Amino acid sequence: MPAPALLLSVYPAWRQGLQDHYALVLWIWLGLGLLAFLGSLRTDAPYGRHQRGGWGPELNNRLAWFLMEVPVLLCFHYAFWTGPGPKTGPFLLFAGLFSLHYGYRALIYPWRLRTGRKRMPWAVASMAILFNIGNGTLLGHGLGHPTAFGLEGLLGGFGPGDLGWNWGQGLAAGTSAAAASDMSWPTLPWSGGALARVGLGMLLFLGGWTVNVVADNYLIGLRRRSGENASETTNAATGQSGTSQYRIPQHPLFRKVSCPNHGAEMLEWIGFALLTMHPAAMVFAAWTILNVLPRSLAHHRWYRAHFPDYPPERKALVPGVL
Ligand SMILES: NC(=O)c1ccc[n+]([C@@H]2O[C@H](COP(=O)([O-])OP(=O)(O)OC[C@H]3O[C@@H](n4cnc5c(N)ncnc54)[C@H](OP(=O)(O)O)[C@@H]3O)[C@@H](O)[C@H]2O)c1
Secondary structure (H helix, E strand, O other): OOHHHHHHHHHHHHHHHHHHOHHHHHHHHHHHHHHHHHHHHHOOOOOHHHOOOOOOOEEEHHHHHHHHHHHHHHHHHHHHHHOOOOOOHHHHHHHHHHHHHHHHHHHHHHHHOOOOOOEEEHHHHHHHHHHHHHHHHHHHHHHHOHHHOOHHHHHOOOOOHHHOOOHHHHOOOOOOHHHHOOOOHHHOOOOHHHHHHHHHHHHHHHHHHHHHHHHHHHHHHHOOHHHHHHHHOEOOOOOOEOHHHOOOOOOHHHOOEOOHHHHHHHHHHHHHHHHHOOHHHHHHHHHHHHHHHHHHHHHHHHHHHHOOOOOOOOEOOOOOOO
8 A cells, every 4th residue: 555545544544543542642643853863963864965875775866855755745635634623713724834835845845856866775765754754743733623722731730821712611521612613713722922922933934944945945956957967977086976066155144154944943833832832833943953953063074074175163953152
């Protein structure tokens, strides 16, 4: 059975169990993120510039990106739309923003890459597919099932008070359709804090997404079209395949840091967490940081090791700090 069909048939059977143990599952998910973080601090994930042999069978790099990212869209939308929760303005906005990011990442980004016949180990792609299945399902489920909402389940009552909307309480089990449809923008318990939070969340998400896309596009454009067969070229100095196809980024976004695309992606999901105040979004923001930070550090080390004239003041991720 193809993976998406398997997935979509498993979720309905597990839906109630996930609902009953949602907070526990999120904690376990966060724990896995920490393990992945420790693992990737020790070993650079072997794809892109860090690609190297010894990781088993491989597949085309662009196809890998497509296969890695599509499941998150499928799982998110399946869990969200089949859930009994309201599909009112706030929920549609959250689903729309999530789809903006992953629609681009899954359906457009892979085919824009100039990595030609470069390959990625199935081991890396499979781990990313599993992560994306988990992340899409947890977020789609949470946004589609009102009672899975609320920080109280995750933080044992130590939520941010006035800054949050208590989605869980407002939409407790058995809530009528009328009450559920009340969860629209005008009926939310607005306060100064909530307004500031929503504004900041939107700013971080949209600003982060824009910088992420602009920086990624710039990097993709750095590789000349003639370098499409990057996997076939070998840099004599390093012996690493495709190394000669890399150049030092000179775009203003890269003046202070090596990986503005990574930093922007972190800000984007922090913004999403602020906006939704959803535990799964908070865990995803943490996962993104745990996942991307080691990659930024690895990229930065790689630039320093391969370009003697790499700007010395440039940091990996945070200007002047890290
Ligand atoms: N949410 C998450 O957990 C997560 C995890 C990882 C990545 N991401 C996101 O996925 C995107 C890609 O990440 P990444 O680390 O794989 O990207 P990356 O290394 O920054 O590369 C992006 C593209 O540009 C090329 N490239 C990068 N630097 C170049 C240079 N100096 N000269 C020529 N070409 C260059 C790369 O080619 P090569 O592939 O051949 O190096 C790749 O095709 C980012 O937006 C990142 O934020 C998200």
